[in-house]
Amino acid sequence: MSAANTGVTSLASAALPMPVPAEEYDSCPVTDVVRLMSDKWSMVVLVLLGRRSHRFNELHRSIDGISQRMLTRTLRGLGSSGLVLRQVRPTVPPSVEYGLTPLGESLLEPLSGLAEWAVRNWPEIAAARNRVPTS
Numbered sequence: 001m002s003a004a005n006t007g008v009t010s011l012a013s014a015a016l017p018m019p020v021p022a023e024e025y026d027s028c029p030v031t032d033v034v035r036l037m038s039d040k041w042s043m044v045v046l047v048l049l050g051r052r053s054h055r056f057n058e059l060h061r062s063i064d065g066i067s068q069r070m071l072t073r074t075l076r077g078l079g080s081s082g083l084v085l086r087q088v089r090p091t092v093p094p095s096v097e098y099g100l101t102p103l104g105e106s107l108l109e110p111l112s113g114l115a116e117w118a119v120r121n122w123p124e125i126a127a128a129r130n131r132v133p134t135s
Contacts, residue, residue, distance in 0.1 A: 036077065036081055041066055052099075053087075059098065075098055
């Protein structure tokens with residue numbers, strides 16, 4: 001979790017202090033990226049932009065239920081993290097396109113692996129949830 005652990009290839013083999021200090025957990029790069037990806041709309045925006053660049057309204061029409069405000073916030077968050085690039089085209093009126101940066105493109109493979117795992121294991125997850133009584 002700390003800077004010393006950034007080269008760890010397996011989460012299961014990472015040495016963690018006990019208890020895990022909250023400050024260290026909060027500053028962990030893995031925690032930061034998981035928080036970014038756990039946003040309601042980030043993954044679908046990344047997947048759509050992974051197919052091709054989109055203009056804002058194209059993206060907005062492509063995602064049922066997202067408000068313009070949330071799409072703007074999501075694009076800004078992904079942009080400030082270096083995953084999405086906002087390009088202004090010098091047309092009249094100016095047009096803006098959003099696309100993935102090379103860093104954003106490099107995230108698609110691990111996200112695909114997570115998606116495959118989720119689909120493959122969803123029946124077992126759903127069954128476990130059905131066995132656990134809710135409070």
